[in-house]
Amino acid sequence: MTSDQGSRCPLCGGVKAPGMTTYTVDLGSGVIVIRDVPAMVCERCGEEWIGADTARTLEGLVEAARRSKRQVEVVAFEAAVTAA
Numbered sequence: 001m002t003s004d005q006g007s008r009c010p011l012c013g014g015v016k017a018p019g020m021t022t023y024t025v026d027l028g029s030g031v032i033v034i035r036d037v038p039a040m041v042c043e044r045c046g047e048e049w050i051g052a053d054t055a056r057t058l059e060g061l062v063e064a065a066r067r068s069k070r071q072v073e074v075v076a077f078e079a080a081v082t083a084a
């Protein structure tokens, strides 16, 4: 069976469904929290997968947060993307 590849969780065999996750990075000098990040989420074990485009956007947000030197930065993914 190869037709179903990508829609099943490789860890537990559960079904992956589109959802949202919160992405947190500890920069050492501070912490950035990015909310409402689109991801595929396993309905059984909760494992999350972020797409390549989303990952690239997250990298940009993390870089911007690193430069801002704030202790804690919380942003919503959609708002950050729209502002970029």
Ligand SMILES: [Zn+2]
Binding pocket: 009, 010, 011, 012, 013, 014, 042, 043, 044, 045, 046, 047
């Ligand atoms: Zn799973």
